[in-house]
Amino acid sequence: MAEENKPDEQEDENISPWQQIIDNPFLLLFIGVAMPTVFYTLWGVMEVATIPIAPY
Amino acid sequence: MAQFRQCPDTGLFFHKEAENLMKANAVAGVVCLLIAGILALLVVLTRWPAVHLLPADTFYMVLTAHGVCALIFWMIFFEMAILYFAGSTLLRSRLATPRWAWAGFVMMIIGAVMTLAAIFGGKSSVMMTSYVPMRAEPSFYLGLVIFAVGALIGCFVYLGTLVVAKNEKTYEGSVPLVTFGATVACIIAIFTIASGAEILIPTYLWSIGYISHIDPAMYRVIWWALGHSSQQINVAAHVAVWYLIAGVIFGARPMSEKVSRAAYLLYIFFLQLASAHHLMTDPGISSEWKVFNTSYAMYLAVLASMIHGLTVPGAVEVAQRKKGLTNGAFEWLRKAPWDNPVVSSMWISLVGFGFLGGISGVVMGTEQISIIIHNTIYVPGHFHATVVIGTTIAWMGLTYLLIPVLFRRKMIFPQAAKLQPYIFGLGMSLVAVFHMAAGTLGVARRHWDMGFAGNPLGFEYPATAYLLMGIAGIGGVIGVIGGAMFCVITVGSLVFGEKLQKEAGLLQSFGVPMADSAYTNEKPERLPMAPAEAVEANHGEAGFEAPGTFILAMVLLVSFVIYYFINWKYLSEVWGLS
Ligand code: HEM
Ligand SMILES: [Cu+2]
Numbered sequence: 001m002a003e004e005n006k007p008d009e010q011e012d013e014n015i016s017p018w019q020q021i022i023d024n025p026f027l028l029l030f031i032g033v034a035m036p037t038v039f040y041t042l043w044g045v046m047e048v049a050t051i052p053i054a055p056y
Numbered sequence: 057m058a059q060f061r062q063c064p065d066t067g068l069f070f071h072k073e074a075e076n077l078m079k080a081n082a083v084a085g086v087v088c089l090l091i092a093g094i095l096a097l098l099v100v101l102t103r104w105p106a107v108h109l110l111p112a113d114t115f116y117m118v119l120t121a122h123g124v125c126a127l128i129f130w131m132i133f134f135e136m137a138i139l140y141f142a143g144s145t146l147l148r149s150r151l152a153t154p155r156w157a158w159a160g161f162v163m164m165i166i167g168a169v170m171t172l173a174a175i176f177g178g179k180s181s182v183m184m185t186s187y188v189p190m191r192a193e194p195s196f197y198l199g200l201v202i203f204a205v206g207a208l209i210g211c212f213v214y215l216g217t218l219v220v221a222k223n224e225k226t227y228e229g230s231v232p233l234v235t236f237g238a239t240v241a242c243i244i245a246i247f248t249i250a251s252g253a254e255i256l257i258p259t260y261l262w263s264i265g266y267i268s269h270i271d272p273a274m275y276r277v278i279w280w281a282l283g284h285s286s287q288q289i290n291v292a293a294h295v296a297v298w299y300l301i302a303g304v305i306f307g308a309r310p311m312s313e314k315v316s317r318a319a320y321l322l323y324i325f326f327l328q329l330a331s332a333h334h335l336m337t338d339p340g341i342s343s344e345w346k347v348f349n350t351s352y353a354m355y356l357a358v359l360a361s362m363i364h365g366l367t368v369p370g371a372v373e374v375a376q377r378k379k380g381l382t383n384g385a386f387e388w389l390r391k392a393p394w395d396n397p398v399v400s401s402m403w404i405s406l407v408g409f410g411f412l413g414g415i416s417g418v419v420m421g422t423e424q425i426s427i428i429i430h431n432t433i434y435v436p437g438h439f440h441a442t443v444v445i446g447t448t449i450a451w452m453g454l455t456y457l458l459i460p461v462l463f464r465r466k467m468i469f470p471q472a473a474k475l476q477p478y479i480f481g482l483g484m485s486l487v488a489v490f491h492m493a494a495g496t497l498g499v500a501r502r503h504w505d506m507g508f509a510g511n512p513l514g515f516e517y518p519a520t521a522y523l524l525m526g527i528a529g530i531g532g533v534i535g536v537i538g539g540a541m542f543c544v545i546t547v548g549s550l551v552f553g554e555k556l557q558k559e560a561g562l563l564q565s566f567g568v569p570m571a572d573s574a575y576t577n578e579k580p581e582r583l584p585m586a587p588a589e590a591v592e593a594n595h596g597e598a599g600f601e602a603p604g605t606f607i608l609a610m611v612l613l614v615s616f617v618i619y620y621f622i623n624w625k626y627l628s629e630v631w632g633l634s
Contacts, residue, residue: 022236022317022321023230025218025239026215028239028240028243029243032240032243032246032247032325032328033250035326035328036247036331039349040281040329040331041251041281044278044345045274045277045278047340047342047345048271048274048277048340048341051273051340
C-alpha cells in the first residue's frame with residue numbers, strides 16, 4: 001500500500017502552478033463563466049440599459 | 057459485480073451505466089439529424105429559385121424547425137454522448153450519478169418534443185433565434201428551457217465524474233488531452249445554458265403575459281451569449297474529436313501537450329466574448345464593446361483554433377513519418393487511409409472548418425466588413441461550413457469509429473460508408489461556397505422569395521445571384537443524399553449489423569443494458585500517465601518535424617490574407633465617393 005502511494009506524493013511535489021490551474025476544472029469553470037459574464041454580458045447590458053429613452 | 061467491459065480492438069473500457077447513456081444520447085442525436093436533414097431538403101429546394109417548393113408560411117415554419125433540430129438538438133444530444141465518453145471511458149472511471157444523467161436525458165427528450173410540437177403547430181415560426189417582439193407559443197420556450205436544464209444536468213454529471221475519477225485515482229497525472237477538451241466544452245456549455253435561462257425564461261413569462269415588455273436590443277445581447285457560445289461548445293468538442301481520431305487511428309500524439317492545452321485555455325478565456333460578432337451592426341452598443349470583444353478577444357480565440365488546426369495534422373504527420381512515410385512533403389498525407397470513413401471525415405472536417413469556416417468567420421467578424429454581409433445568405437454559408445462541415449462531419453467520423461467499439465456491431469454497407477464523407481462534404485461545400493457567393497451579392501437569408509414577386513418595395517438581384525442560389529440548391533441535394541447515407545448506414549448497422557458480441561442485441565443498440573456476461577472487469581487498471589513525447593523534448597525543431605503541415609498552414613494564411621483584402625475592396629465599393 002505504502003509503495004503504491006509513493007509516486008502520487010512525488011507528483012504532487014513536482015506540479016507547477018500552471019499545471020495546477022489546468023488540472024482544476026472548477027477553477028477553469030469559474031474563469032470560463034466570469035470572463036464572458038463581465039466583458040460581454042454585463043458590459044453589453046449596461047450599454048443597452050443606459051440608452052436614453054426617446055421623448056414622446 | 058463487474059461493471060466494466062474492455063473493447064478487444066481498441067482496449068477502451070466502458071462502464072455499464074455510462075455506455076448505455078452514450079448510446080441513448082447518440083441515437084437521439086442521429087434521429088434529430090435525420091429530421092433536420094429532411095427539413096433541410098425542403099428548405100434548400102425552396103431557396104433554389106427554379107424550384108421554389110414550399111409556400112411562404114410553411115417555409116418559415118420548416119426553416120425554424122431545421123435550425124432548432126439541427127443546431128440545438130442534434131448537436132447537444134451528441135455532445136452529451138461525447139461528455140460521457142470523455143469522462144468515463146477515457147478516464148476509466150465509473151460515471152457519477154447515472155440516474156441523474158438519465159433524468160437529464162428524459163428532460164432533453166421531453167423538451168425537444170415540446171418545442172418541435174410547438175413549431176409544427178404552425179404558430180411558432182420565429183426562427184431558431186426567436187427574436188422578440190415575435191411571439192411563439194409558450195411551449196416553444198418552455199421546451200427549450202426544459203431541454204437546456206436536462207443538458208445542464210448532463211454537464212454536472214460530467215464534472216462529477218471528473219471528481220470521482222480523481223478521488224478513485226483511475227488515472228495518473230493530468231487528464232488526457234481529449235478529456236481536457238471535453239471539459240472546456242462542458243464549461244462553455246454551462247455558460248451557454250445559464251445565458252439561455254437568463255433570456256428564455258423571461259421570454260417565456262412574456263409569452264404567457266406575465267411580463268409586459270422585453271427590449272429587443274437587450275434580447276439580442278443576451279440571446280447571443282447563448283447563440284454564439286453554443287457553437288463554441290461544438291468547436292471545443294470537435295477539436296477534441298480530431299485529437300481522439302488522430303490518436304486512435306494514426307497513433308498520433310499531440311506535438312506538444314502544453315501548447316494544445318494552452319490553446320484550449322485561450323478558448324476558456326476568450327471564445328465566448330466573441331459572441332459580440334453577431335451584434336456588429338446593432339445600434340445602441342458602443343464600438344469599444346464591439347472592438348474589445350471581437351477584434352481583441354475573438355482573435356485570441358481564433359489563434360487557439362489555428363493552433364489546433366496546426367497541431368492535429370502536425371501530430372498525424374509526425375506519426376506517419378515515424379512509420380516510414382518520409383518522402384517529400386506530403387507522402388504521409390497521400391498514403392493516409394483515405395478509404396476509412398473515420399479518417400476522411402476527420403480530414404474533411406479539419407480542412408473545411410479551417411479554410412471555409414475559419415477564413416469566412418474571421419472576415420465576417422471584422423466590424424467594418426461585417427456590414428456588407430450581415431443578414432445575407434453569406435451567414436448560413438459560413439456556418440454550414442463550421443457547424444456542418446466542421447462539427448457534423450467530425451461527429452459522423454466518431455460515429456463510424458464507435459459503431460464497432462461502443463455498439464459492438466459491424467458496419468453495414470462498408471463501400472457506401474467509404475464514399476459517404478466525400479459526398480456529404482462535397483454537397484455541403486457547394487452549399488457553403490455558393491451561399492457565401494450569393495450573399496456577397498446581397499441575397500438575404502431567411503427569405504422566401506428573392507424575386508419579390510408582387511412586392512411594392514421589390515429589389516432586383518443580378519441574374520448571377522439566381523444562378524449561384526441554383527448551384528447551392530444542387531449542392532444541398534447532394535448534401536442531403538450524403539446525410540441520408542449516413543443515417544441509413546449507422547441506424548442500419550445498429551439494427552442489422554453483424555453482432556461482434558452475443559449480448560449486443562437490438563434493444564442494446566439503443567441504450568438497454570447488455571447482459572451481465574458482457575462485463576468482465578471489476579475495475580479497470582489505472583490509466584498510466586502518457587510518457588513525455590520525443591517531439592516535445594526538442595523545442596524549436598517542432599516546425600521542421602512536420603514540414604508538410606507547415607506548407608498547408610502557409611497556404612491557409614495566404615488564402616486568408618487575399619480573401620480579407622478582397623472584402624475590404626468590396627467594402628470600398630459599397631458607397632461610391634467620386
Ligand atoms: C443536409 C444538409 C443541409 C442543408 C442542405 C442545409 C441547408 C440550409 C438552408 C438552405 C438554410 C436556409 C438559409 C436561409 O434561407 O436563411 C439552412 C439554415 C440553417 N441550417 Fe442548414 N442545412 C443542412 C444541414 C444543417 C446542419 C447539419 C445544421 C446544424 C448542425 C444546420 C443548421 C442550420 C441553421 C442553424 C440554419 C439557420 C436557421 C435560421 O436562419 O434560423 N443545417 N440550412
Ligand atoms: Cu458566433
